[in-house]
Amino acid sequence: MKIDLTDTTAGEINKALVRGRRAIGTPAVGMVLTLVIVTDEENAYDALKAADDASLEHPSRTLVVIKRISRTPRDRTASRLDAEVRVGADAGTGETVMLRLYGEVSQHADSVVLPLLLPDAPVVVWWPVNAPLDPAKDPLGALAQRRVTDTYAAEEPVRELAARADAYTPGDTDLSWTRITPWRSMLAAALDQVTCEVRAVEVEGEEFNPSCELLAMWLADRLNVPVRRSPSAGPGLTGVRMETTCGPITLDRADGSLATLSIKGQPGRAVALKRRDTAELIAEELRRLDPDDTYASALRYGVDRLHTVPEQGADEAPAGTAGEGAGVAEPAPVEEAAKAPAKKAASRTAKKAPSRKATAK
Incomplete structure (x- = not known):
């Protein structure tokens, strides 16, 4: 079942959700989380299709936030919220709300999304493309316990990984990590x-x-x-x-x-x-909404450090x-790993440098 709403409000959308559930005979809400998808019109279909398939395992209320680009100065001053409410077979095993934001309201998407979140349920925000460099400081990301990005969709994925490491906050994750x-x-x-x-x-x-x-x-x-x-x-x-x-x-x-x-x-x-x-x-x-410490540790290792590891022989390699x-060893503390080369360099310098006594003589 689909309900189209033009130039609407969050209150009207909530009423449409209730009407839709009653119309299909399922007034009870059995969803476990709210999934917020922040995307553009071009990628909205694929993202929503993936979310609907995932809802078979995780029934959820899916809110798709699409910020429409204003083409003319007149459009930029006209704030409008259009919505499409889907329940029943058209929304997987949960509920779906397509939110299209125009004009100034697109700068305050968190104010539109906040009244539509399921009460007392976790919130996950997913950016299929064009994710912010610091998801936790994004107004929508601040509403979530879990923030999902995908560096594979970035123009420069390796540089994006370095930016993710600098801005990492517990709860951040990446589909590039999930793939491995x-x-x-x-x-x-x-x-x-x-x-x-x-x-x-x-x-x-x-x-x-x-x-x-x-x-x-x-x-x-x-x-x-x-x-x-x-x-x-x-x-x-x-x-x-x-x-x-x-x-x-x-x-x-x-x-x-x-x-x-x-x-x-x-x-x-x-x-x-x-x-x-x-x-x-x-x-x-x-499946997991707690911070992924293993991802955080790998991310903080650093892309630059990975590509500057010196070649070592088999006898010298740690x-x-x-x-x-898990079949893997616990990592040495980063501080110790960083100090080891410095100690070796210092000892070599000390051997080469003449002592003050020798210089005086």
């Missing part, structure tokens, strides 16, 4: 099968793919070993190679669907690592030990 969940699970499971020390890692994938960068930063952060990024033709991530004291461990995916896990001394195994669609990614993010549980 199966890879992280598979690599951790592979390390659980051996009792070796990891000496170095190579991550292969598309050159400017933020998921590849995040996987490399996660491995460098957790294993505390040199990680090298190698570009490939894709699609997406294509392989990870870990050099260990027991031989190489390789996870290779050339076709974007089926991967091969190779561990020295064991037969190669085919594992499913298909590229997931947006609906699956959003559904995964809605070792990550494969053990029980």
